[in-house]
Amino acid sequence: MKLDLAEDFVGAEASEQAAEIIRKCVHCGMCNAVCPTYRLTGNELDGPRGRIYLVKSMLEEGKTNRVVTQHLDRCLTCRACETVCPSGVEYGELVEIARPKLKHRSPYQRVLRAGLITLASRPRLFRLAFRAGTALRVLSPRRFRGLFTAPPPSQPPTASPTKGLKGRIILLDGCVQSAVTPQVNAGLTSLLAGAGFSVVRVKQETCCGALPLHLGAKRKAMRVMNKNLKALTSNLEGVEAIVSTASGCGVTLKDYGRLLGTEAARHVAGLVVDASELLADAKFGIKLRAALPLRRIAWQAPCTLASGMRLGTEVETLLKSVGYTLVPVADANQCCGSAGTYSMFEPDAANALREKKLQNLQADSPEAIATANIGCQMHLRQASSVPVYHWLELVRLEDD
Numbered sequence: 590m591k592l593d594l595a596e597d598f599v600g601a602e603a604s605e606q607a608a609e610i611i612r613k614c615v616h617c618g619m620c621n622a623v624c625p626t627y628r629l630t631g632n633e634l635d636g637p638r639g640r641i642y643l644v645k646s647m648l649e650e651g652k653t654n655r656v657v658t659q660h661l662d663r664c665l666t667c668r669a670c671e672t673v674c675p676s677g678v679e680y681g682e683l684v685e686i687a688r689p690k691l692k693h694r695s696p697y698q699r700v701l702r703a704g705l706i707t708l709a710s711r712p713r714l715f716r717l718a719f720r721a722g723t724a725l726r727v728l729s730p731r732r733f734r735g736l737f738t739a740p741p742p743s744q745p746p747t748a749s750p751t752k753g754l755k756g757r758i759i760l761l762d763g764c765v766q767s768a769v770t771p772q773v774n775a776g777l778t779s780l781l782a783g784a785g786f787s788v789v790r791v792k793q794e795t796c797c798g799a800l801p802l803h804l805g806a807k808r809k810a811m812r813v814m815n816k817n818l819k820a821l822t823s824n825l826e827g828v829e830a831i832v833s834t835a836s837g838c839g840v841t842l843k844d845y846g847r848l849l850g851t852e853a854a855r856h857v858a859g860l861v862v863d864a865s866e867l868l869a870d871a872k873f874g875i876k877l878r879a880a881l882p883l884r885r886i887a888w889q890a891p892c893t894l895a896s897g898m899r900l901g902t903e904v905e906t907l908l909k910s911v912g913y914t915l916v917p918v919a920d921a922n923q924c925c926g927s928a929g930t931y932s933m934f935e936p937d938a939a940n941a942l943r944e945k946k947l948q949n950l951q952a953d954s955p956e957a958i959a960t961a962n963i964g965c966q967m968h969l970r971q972a973s974s975v976p977v978y979h980w981l982e983l984v985r986l987e988d989d
């Protein structure tokens with residue numbers, strides 16, 4: 590695709606990089622077939638090819654407008670389009686470059702964005718806000734009410750190895766998950782300790798940067814990423830892996846090398862694994878069993894796991910290996926509509942995508958749904974007729 594940058598953008602690294610990405614696109618439209626928003630509206634501008642044209646026009650004209658903002662904001666950043674593109678167009682990176690340039694949002698959107706970005710960079714403040722929201726649930730706006738559900742009581746975890754020390758593992762707390770479903774990390778901590786690992790929590794851990802990055806606040810994202818990198822780097826002694834249990838965070842942490850461009854960032858990114866990679870890796874020798882008396886499970890692979898990290902079968906294999914039956918799910922690669930904060934800004938599209946997703950997930954009458962990301966779990970459970978678990982809640986150490 591031919592592209593001539595507007596004078597203001599010539600020589601600007603990010604714009605030159607965006608132009609490089611756009612030039613790879615051969616307009617074949619194969620990406621539209623898997624794009625959830627294109628499938629929802631049928632509008633070319635709600636598909637990846639149309640959005641690439643919009644970014645191209647923005648870079649050529651040197652300015653943005655309401656239409657560009659509206660259709661780029663409507664993108665879930667699920668990256669399903671990347672998985673089928675024959676030209677290797679890095680669509681996710683393109684949107685990441687374009688979003689900070691967008692304007693023309695309503696005052697409501699601007700305030701909500703600023704609030705979420707502030708909360709994301711202060712995990713303690715987020716936890717307080719979540720507790721307050723849960724206590725005052727009935728007073729919160731209807732569209733947010735379903736998000737506030739108190740976590741079930743869980744046992745305080747054992748973090749020290751209960752048998753011979755096999756190694757040290759950093760377990761990331763994350764911001765949202767640590768407030769909403771702390772039982773997920775508590776369970777994994779005890780599981781790893783039982784398997785002989787010392788589980789390290791990094792006190793200075795902060796937001797991984799995924800949320801501000803998706804909201805187009807790239808400078809803020811870089812600041813929190815650097816802060817997080819510093820915290821992780823000073824705790825790496827003897828560490829075999831840095832484990833993330835929320836795929837939305839894991840995908841960003843694995844990308845620190847590209848995003849921050851330093852040797853330290855590349856080193857940390859190289860240590861990051863999703864919990865499924867760790868538990869499936871024979872070298873760690875962790876044997877599991879089923880934790881709950883359920884048989885039929887519907888597995889929902891979050892986009893950040895399947896399209897972002899290109900993982901997904903690991904969890905399915907683990908769940909089957911402990912005795913669960915995974916029911917078939919149609920259109921398994923389609924986003925559930927959560928997409929970080931998307932459901933707050935685009936509730937109609939998010940709810941329509943969720944409805945379709947739940948129809949597919951529940952078509953074969955599972956007893957529960959399993960997923961791997963807190964955003965998907967919170968979004969799906971608001972409308973699901975069966976419980977929605979993080980898959981780690983379904984497994985336990987074999988001899989526990």
Ligand code: SF4
Pocket residue numbers: 623624625626627635636637640663664665666667668669670671680
């Ligand atoms: S990231 Fe997802 S929603 Fe956005 S254009 Fe690609 S497939 Fe469509």
Ligand code: SF4
Pocket residue numbers: 613614615616617618619620621637638641673674675676677678
């Ligand atoms: S599949 Fe790739 S090359 Fe084809 S239109 Fe989409 S982004 Fe462009």
